[in-house]
Amino acid sequence: MWGRIDGLRVLGLGTPGGLRAELNGLVLSGAKTGTAGLLEHDYRAEGEELERVGERLALVDDDGQAIAEIEVTAVEVVPFDSVTWEFADSEGEGYRSVEHWADSHRRFWNSLGHTVDPTTEIVCVSFRLAGLSGS
Numbered sequence: 001m002w003g004r005i006d007g008l009r010v011l012g013l014g015t016p017g018g019l020r021a022e023l024n025g026l027v028l029s030g031a032k033t034g035t036a037g038l039l040e041h042d043y044r045a046e047g048e049e050l051e052r053v054g055e056r057l058a059l060v061d062d063d064g065q066a067i068a069e070i071e072v073t074a075v076e077v078v079p080f081d082s083v084t085w086e087f088a089d090s091e092g093e094g095y096r097s098v099e100h101w102a103d104s105h106r107r108f109w110n111s112l113g114h115t116v117d118p119t120t121e122i123v124c125v126s127f128r129l130a131g132l133s134g135s
Helices: 018-031 040-042 085-090 098-111
Strands: 008-011 033-038 056-060 066-079 122-134
Touching: 008 066, 008 098, 018 056, 018 066, 018 122, 033 040, 033 085, 085 098
Parallel strands: 008 056
Antiparallel strands: 033 122, 056 066, 066 122
């Protein structure tokens, strides 16, 4: 199960360390308005339901402390090879194409021990920054 802070499910982007700090910075700047997860690993194995439009999540830092709240604006489950350029670009990480996004995500998930193929179900979550922690 995902952690909870003040009744909100926790969203920890990337892996702790430099990657999480970079991704959180992109969210706080407004550049990152999307994130992708693996349906099987990030949801089913964790016993978690998909996010719902309008749901608020606590964005956390490496210490598990809430730094902001985000509000989910869309959720879509698609095969890995059907992720759109619009979604890939919404991740705000400077991808040059959907193929660049796919290569980067495949490497990331493989580094965590998760094999990704064209049919792997990907959860594409779109969101907006709803407020900073404590505001």
